Amino acid sequence: MSRRQGILAGGNWIVDNLKVVDTYPQQDALANILSETIGNGGSPFNVLVDLARLGASFPLAGIGLVGADADGRWIHEQCDAHGIDRTRLPCVEGVPTSYTDVMTVQSTGRRTFFHQRGANALLDGPHFSFDEIEARIFHLGYLLLLDRLDLPDAEFGTAAARVLHRAREAGCKTSLDVVSEDSHRFAAIVRPSLRYADYCILNEFEVERTTGLPTRPTGTIDLPAIQAASTKLLDDGVREWVIVHFPEGACALGRDGKFRVQASVDVPQSAIVSSVGAGDAFAAGVLYALHEEQSIEEALLLGTTAAASSLFGAAPSDGIQSAKDCLELPGRLGLRKI
Secondary structure, three states: OOOOOOEEEEEOOEEEEEEEEOOOOOOOOOOOEEEEEEEEEOHHHHHHHHHHHHOOOOOEEEEOOEEOOHHHHHHHHHHHHOOEEEEEOOEEOOOOOOEEEEEEEOOOOOEEEEEEOHHHHHOOHHHOOOOOOOOOEEEEEEEOOOOOOOOEEOOOEEHHHHHHHHHHHOOOEEEEEEOOOOOOOHHHHHHHHHOOOOEEEEEHHHHHHHHOOOOOOOOOOOHHHHHHHHHHHHHOOOOOEEEEEEOOEEEEEEOOOOEEEEEOEOOOHHHOOOOOOHHHHHHHHHHHHHHOOOOHHHHHHHHHHHHHHHOOOOOOOOOOOOHHHHHOHHHHHOEOOO
């Protein structure tokens, strides 16, 4: 593994149309748009741009599909600007680049998504070529939002599981993420991929839906419940680390059975511009540290501090600082209590 370098990320490539609103209205009511901007969206796009902004010195590359339109060209321009290899990110005629209208309430940072699946709906197993790939880590996301990769596969359970298997056969460590969909599809679509994932990075809602174990039974985060759910995911086949993040912090459980907990940075509510990119920023920080063969404790710390830095920007990656600057945030702002 030490000879392999770089992170390859595949899955959803999305343009986020970000709108900050004064309130989230009930149906038939009106809210005022206070500001709007365009930003990167989707797991691979966000993670790779975040890695570049964190200061990753190793190769970054993407796999996916975009439309032959202005949004697709913008994605390619962003890849070029951040040093991301887009060789495996072609344009598809006759279908729009996937986009999401993101409505963020100014006073709370809470957000709501309206999504056009677009070109991402066509992404399939054959689009994932691992020939001549020397990446150390392959990250795939988001499951539950990749129409063809979420389909059943007779041998591997799902098409996504087959892709992860192929990446491991090619010599990559594998990582997966899912979308926080309000449905009951998690077990059927997520669980088949777990046995082919070295790292499973989920939030508490996604863990609860995948395992069926409540993580906030009384409204506050329940760490024993998170540990029990993480154990279940390891039993389902995750090879190295189950990593769970939530607003109060993050946890990791590995094959050694030791449960690690890291509190998040205590960012003042008044300083939060948007939380739209926090989950992917966390994943980027974790993957950065794991790529550099740092400890899981260091990975959780960089993940939580990268997530904190993302809160200062309107678009998912706008607030991301260098890894060094992120790691200084706890000293400046303190940590939350879990």
